Amino acid sequence: MATSACQGLLLMALVAAVLSTASGTLQYDFYSYSCPKAEEAIRNATVKIISEDRTMGAALVRLFFHDCFVKGCDASILLDQSNSNPQPEKLAIPLRGYDAVNTIKAAVEAVCPNVVSCADILAYAARDSAMVTGGFTFAMPGGRRDGLGSDLSDIPANIPSPSMNVQDLATRFGAKGLSTLDLVALSGAHSFGQTHCSFVTPRLYPTLDKAMDRAFGDALQKVCPRRGGGGTVLDNNRVTDPNALSNQYYKNVIARQVMFTSDQTLMSDAGTAKMVQDNADDPVGWMARFAGAMVKMGGIEVLTGDQGEIRSFCGARNNAS
Numbered sequence: 422m423a424t425s426a427c428q429g430l431l432l433m434a435l436v437a438a439v440l441s442t443a444s445g446t447l448q449y450d451f452y453s454y455s456c457p458k459a460e461e462a463i464r465n466a467t468v469k470i471i472s473e474d475r476t477m478g479a480a481l482v483r484l485f486f487h488d489c490f491v492k493g494c495d496a497s498i499l500l501d502q503s504n505s506n507p508q509p510e511k512l513a514i515p516l517r518g519y520d521a522v523n524t525i526k527a528a529v530e531a532v533c534p535n536v537v538s539c540a541d542i543l544a545y546a547a548r549d550s551a552m553v554t555g556g557f558t559f560a561m562p563g564g565r566r567d568g569l570g571s572d573l574s575d576i577p578a579n580i581p582s583p584s585m586n587v588q589d590l591a592t593r594f595g596a597k598g599l600s601t602l603d604l605v606a607l608s609g610a611h612s613f614g615q616t617h618c619s620f621v622t623p624r625l626y627p628t629l630d631k632a633m634d635r636a637f638g639d640a641l642q643k644v645c646p647r648r649g650g651g652g653t654v655l656d657n658n659r660v661t662d663p664n665a666l667s668n669q670y671y672k673n674v675i676a677r678q679v680m681f682t683s684d685q686t687l688m689s690d691a692g693t694a695k696m697v698q699d700n701a702d703d704p705v706g707w708m709a710r711f712a713g714a715m716v717k718m719g720g721i722e723v724l725t726g727d728q729g730e731i732r733s734f735c736g737a738r739n740n741a742s
């Protein structure tokens with residue numbers, strides 16, 4: 422698996438161009454002196470995790486998104502409940518992949534203890550998930566430090582909701598320094614992974630959302646009953662391989678076969694609709710835009726230098742009480 426994925430596309434040059442404006446304080450090959458095997462150890466562990474459970478690539482990519490959108494990419498999403506953080510982010514939204522992150526961190530600690538931040542591990546693991554599940558890779562800068570706090574009250578104002586329209590989404594992404602091009606490119610992550618019926622039923626009842634393909638909606642009504650069943654798990658992409666990161670998402674948007682209003686709404690603005698079409702028509706162009714946007718997202722409000730700390734266990738501050 423790893424070998425074939427590594428033969429995928431390499432999008433370094435493009436991402437380097439994006440980086441200079443996005444995250445000047447982060448650096449490529451950040452660990453080349455302090456831990457030269459860091460990125461390799463993360464890649465090895467991530468490849469193994471996804472080969473054992475193909476759904477984990479999506480989980481790792483989503484963790485990175487949620488981390489970066491709340492308090493910046495500082496691994497705040499990973500902190501467990503403690504006296505110092507009694508209401509951490511992870512209590513509010515059930516995300517998958519925490520055990521996988523701990524496994525990756527343990528592999529890195531075995532090579533160089535106390536050097537590589539959990540925030541960087543999330544960034545590299547998300548990048549490597551794209552390699553394994555999407556067949557393309559790109560350079561990701563490092564140097565993020567781990568934050569000390571996590572508070573679920575930060576979530577509502579920062580994480581976009583699946584009922585949002587394109588204007589609200591653009592505002593949320595804009596607040597993080599991301600453009601509508603980035604919004605559309607990153608939404609391609611909904612080509613893989615899972616959702617729960619509870620996020621979809623508002624579009625199914627009392628009547629089917631007119632923006633949803635009728636046959637697609639009929640099928641969803643059968644798996645997601647009107648009452649109960651909100652916890653039923655669905656594949657985001659019900660058309661092709663649900664564990665492959667790809668531009669299939671954009672074809673699904675055009676066919677009106679996507680889960681959320683926040684997906685379908687990309688067709689309701691002429692500018693974003695054109696971007697959806699471009700990404701549907703040009704898989705390699707989408708990969709480049711996705712890669713660029715992932716790097717940009719990875720630069721949101723990062724802690725660097727001597728800010729924060731390097732956690733030794735991703736679920737807790739080093740001096741947690």
Ligand code: HEM
Binds near residue numbers: 482515608611620657
């Ligand atoms: C544009 C605004 C976005 C909204 C409103 C949104 C909303 C959601 C929702 C409601 C789910 C289903 C969660 C569940 O049922 O457990 C989901 C899943 C997912 N989202 Fe997003 N999302 C957005 C953007 C993104 C971005 C930018 C990324 C990453 C680049 C992303 C990656 C994912 C992935 C990979 C999954 C599947 C997770 C899994 O399999 O566990 N999403 N999203």
Ligand SMILES: *[C@@H]1O[C@H](CO)[C@@H](O)[C@H](O)[C@H]1NC(C)=O
Binds near residue numbers: 458461462465532
């Ligand atoms: C990564 O895996 C390769 C191939 O199995 C192995 O040769 C290499 O030593 C591993 N690197 C690390 C840092 O674990």
